[in-house]
Amino acid sequence: MKEHLVNSPNQQGNMKIIVENDSVQLGKRASGIIVEKLNESICRKGTARLLLSTGASQFNTLKFLVKEKVDWQKVTMFHLDEYIGLDESHKASFCKYLKERFGVFIPLGRAVYISGIDDMEKTIAGLNREINEDYIDIGVIGIGENAHIAFNDPPADFNTDEPYIVVDLDEKCKQQQVREGWFETVDDVPKQAITISPKQIMKCKSIVSPVPGAVKAEAIRNMLQSGKPDKNIPATILKQHPDFRLVLDKDSASLCDLELLK
Numbered sequence: 195m196k197e198h199l200v201n202s203p204n205q206q207g208n209m210k211i212i213v214e215n216d217s218v219q220l221g222k223r224a225s226g227i228i229v230e231k232l233n234e235s236i237c238r239k240g241t242a243r244l245l246l247s248t249g250a251s252q253f254n255t256l257k258f259l260v261k262e263k264v265d266w267q268k269v270t271m272f273h274l275d276e277y278i279g280l281d282e283s284h285k286a287s288f289c290k291y292l293k294e295r296f297g298v299f300i301p302l303g304r305a306v307y308i309s310g311i312d313d314m315e316k317t318i319a320g321l322n323r324e325i326n327e328d329y330i331d332i333g334v335i336g337i338g339e340n341a342h343i344a345f346n347d348p349p350a351d352f353n354t355d356e357p358y359i360v361v362d363l364d365e366k367c368k369q370q371q372v373r374e375g376w377f378e379t380v381d382d383v384p385k386q387a388i389t390i391s392p393k394q395i396m397k398c399k400s401i402v403s404p405v406p407g408a409v410k411a412e413a414i415r416n417m418l419q420s421g422k423p424d425k426n427i428p429a430t431i432l433k434q435h436p437d438f439r440l441v442l443d444k445d446s447a448s449l450c451d452l453e454l455l456k
Contacts, residue, residue: 221254333398
């Protein structure tokens with residue numbers, strides 16, 4: 195395992211890059227970071243707020259996280275995004291994903307799920323009220339094959355102040371969902387989703403991005419090579435955050451030379 199502290203080009207952010215041997219060790223390490231931040235918050239203010247990512251890349255992180263020692267009844271969980279028009283019974287529903295892989299294993303104090311089938315304006319208004327009640331202590335933010343964060347595909351909107359927004363999904367994002375087995379064909383993937391916005395992600399007190407697998411190697415290389423935030427590489431905005439940890443495995447770091455990982 196390697197760990198480096200990197201100052202972002204504008205000197206506003208601090209990024210730790212952690213490289214583990216494989217996706218299992220990555221999940222264990224990321225889980226430990228999440229728990230550390232949750233327990234710090236509970237100790238400090240009696241509660242914690244968690245923003246949780248989904249997708250195949252988060253399987254190992256969640257597997258370890260549900261076994262960790264946290265006073266979960268003091269934790270409120272939000273999730274990043276949901277497909278518009280997709281019922282919770284569908285295997286690709288992120289509500290279904292989080293309930294089955296996380297919620298059923300721990301006594302969460304509260305969970306704020308996104309509905310993809312209710313009135314969109316009311317749903318977003320409700321989500322915005324909920325998330326604006328306090329800051330998020332730890333955001334778990336996956337990075338897609340197109341370098342998206344949540345469903346903010348390129349070109350991402352770095353300017354909107356709205357916490358949750360409706361976005362169009364790009365072709366590469368849809369193809370990723372099919373390859374991961376959530377849908378049979380690209381045409382089956384919904385065209386739009388509700389997602390948390392980049393600015394809202396950046397309001398998290400701490401951010402950890404668990405990113406395993408060779409399919410993410412190009413996105414990680416592009417993210418680290420970029421000298422400034424680039425809406426066409428959405429994950430680049432994370433490098434401006436004051437407490438950001440990027441957790442890779444050897445596969446996802448495989449296209450990065452040692453100098454880039456430093």
